[in-house]
Amino acid sequence: MNVNLTTIGERAKAASYALASAGTMVKNRALQEMYEAFYKNSGKIAAANAQDLLIAKGSGMSDAMLDRLTFDVRRIEKSADAIQEIIALPDPVGRVTGGSTHANGMTIEKVTVPLGVIGVIFESRPNVTIDAAALCLKAGNAVILRGGKEAIQTNVAIVAVMREALARVGLPSDCVQLVEDTTRESALEMMRLNRYIDVLIPRGGAGLIRSVMENASVPVIETGTGNCHIYVDENADIAMAAEIVCNAKLSRPSVCNAAESLILHEKVARWALPIIAERLRKKNVEIFGDEIACRIMKDITPATEEDWGKEYLDYKISVKVVKSLDEAIRHINKYSSHHSEAIITQSYDSAEKFLALIDSAAVYVNASTRFTDGGEFGFGAEIGISTQKLHARGPVGLPELVTQKYLIRGKGQIRT
Numbered sequence: 001m002n003v004n005l006t007t008i009g010e011r012a013k014a015a016s017y018a019l020a021s022a023g024t025m026v027k028n029r030a031l032q033e034m035y036e037a038f039y040k041n042s043g044k045i046a047a048a049n050a051q052d053l054l055i056a057k058g059s060g061m062s063d064a065m066l067d068r069l070t071f072d073v074r075r076i077e078k079s080a081d082a083i084q085e086i087i088a089l090p091d092p093v094g095r096v097t098g099g100s101t102h103a104n105g106m107t108i109e110k111v112t113v114p115l116g117v118i119g120v121i122f123e124s125r126p127n128v129t130i131d132a133a134a135l136c137l138k139a140g141n142a143v144i145l146r147g148g149k150e151a152i153q154t155n156v157a158i159v160a161v162m163r164e165a166l167a168r169v170g171l172p173s174d175c176v177q178l179v180e181d182t183t184r185e186s187a188l189e190m191m192r193l194n195r196y197i198d199v200l201i202p203r204g205g206a207g208l209i210r211s212v213m214e215n216a217s218v219p220v221i222e223t224g225t226g227n228c229h230i231y232v233d234e235n236a237d238i239a240m241a242a243e244i245v246c247n248a249k250l251s252r253p254s255v256c257n258a259a260e261s262l263i264l265h266e267k268v269a270r271w272a273l274p275i276i277a278e279r280l281r282k283k284n285v286e287i288f289g290d291e292i293a294c295r296i297m298k299d300i301t302p303a304t305e306e307d308w309g310k311e312y313l314d315y316k317i318s319v320k321v322v323k324s325l326d327e328a329i330r331h332i333n334k335y336s337s338h339h340s341e342a343i344i345t346q347s348y349d350s351a352e353k354f355l356a357l358i359d360s361a362a363v364y365v366n367a368s369t370r371f372t373d374g375g376e377f378g379f380g381a382e383i384g385i386s387t388q389k390l391h392a393r394g395p396v397g398l399p400e401l402v403t404q405k406y407l408i409r410g411k412g413q414i415r416t
Contacts, residue, residue, distance in 0.1 A: 005190055008179065008196075011172075011174040016175075019137070019140050019172070026170075026171065027140070030171050033168050035083040037162075037164065046071065048153040048154050048156065052069060053069060065254055083130070086134050086138050089138070089380050089398055092402045097404065104410075104413045107409045107410075111405060114139055115141050116199075118141045118197070118200075118201060119197040120136075121204070122204050122384075123147070123203070129145055129159065131381040131382065134381065135398060135401060144178075145179065146182075190218075194218050201383050201384060203223045205311065221384075223396060225311045226257055226258065227309060227311045229342070230244065230248060231264075231325075231341070232265060233344060233345035234268055242279055244366070245279075246279050246280060248370050250283050251370055255370075256385060257339070257372040260311055263328045265321075265322060266322065284315055288304075289321075290302075292321035308334075325353060336360055338359060339372065342365070342369050343366075344366055360387075381397070384396050
């Protein structure tokens with residue numbers, strides 16, 4: 001049942017005040033109820049997801065995007081398990097991060113507090129619904145979720161389970177709400193709901209991110225697209241490089257930490273590219289290369305300028321051959337979405353220079369970009385990967401979902 005956004009905002013704001021005074025024990029009990037409820041209701045949620053998948057297949061959605069949308073029992077239980085990890089994490093609310101005593105005797109404390117109401121606009125990955133709501137709850141925030149039309153039946157089923165769990169422990173069910181209107185108009189209205197939403201977090205493709213950044217009047221934590229690069233240095237172990245590139249491209253090509261661009265030093269390109277390309281093509285990956293890459297392998301499609309900055313989210317990859325590490329760094333910093341980049345090298349100096357000069361949220365040496373994930377980083381889960389520098393960068397987990405305020409205690413002091 002659709003409810004207008006003003007009403008949703010009013011309910012969320014009221015719920016946020018009740019949640020702000022809830023202690024860690026109450027919040028963890030609610031999360032435990034959710035964990036158990038997802039296991040009990042996994043079949044019901046999977047059935048709702050099957051309806052979404054049927055519609056998506058009929059509309060011609062690509063295999064990679066269908067994988068992104070799929071939320072079967074195994075994935076539901078994996079998301080539920082992430083809630084257990086969130087329960088085990090320290091409560092980010094109420095930490096004293098600074099303080100002093102004024103000359104007149106007043107005490108001043110700087111403490112962490114919830115942001116209030118968080119809005120999350122996202123696309124077709126149903127696990128985001130669970131991760132976002134669970135993280136917001138642990139950090140003491142009410143959340144308004146607005147997913148894409150492709151996953152609406154799944155999201156309705158998920159949120160119903162979460163709201164029932166909240167009610168069972170005496171917390172307002174409106175701590176978690178779903179915007180069921182999936183029109184563009186509802187997204188635009190949500191972006192301007194300043195009176196009720198304290199911060200907005202978009203998670204999705206380039207079009208969604210751009211729309212939010214251009215239209216939102218609510219403060220935004222930008223979780224960017226993932227045009228992730230892997231650079232194979234002249235000192236690289238090529239067998240290792242092939243393994244990492246294939247993992248980063250093939251394990252889940254529809255996610256933001258998948259590799260989209262391969263850069264090769266010219267000293268290794270002639271023999272490294274055929275080895276890596278052969279493995280990629282076993283999964284029918286389409287390769288778009290620069291002039292040198294096309295000379296090395298005649299069947300590579302010539303790349304356009306657009307390819308260097310593109311997040312494919314598909315079985316596609318661009319290839320650039322460079323003369324030096326410096327050229328690779330310049331190319332990455334120019335075209336990257338500042339999400340995750342990796343260097344494959346046996347040179348300590350090259351690795352340290354890459355780590356220092358690449359301007360991205362996560363920078364790897366000899367490892368797959370697929371590790372950029374809240375769970376892998378020990379955060380239990382994350383709402384997204386922030387590619388901005390204020391107020392968060394990298395995986396947005398519990399520490400990024402609180403703000404600070406000052407508590408001043410006096411005994412009648414006045415300023416003279």
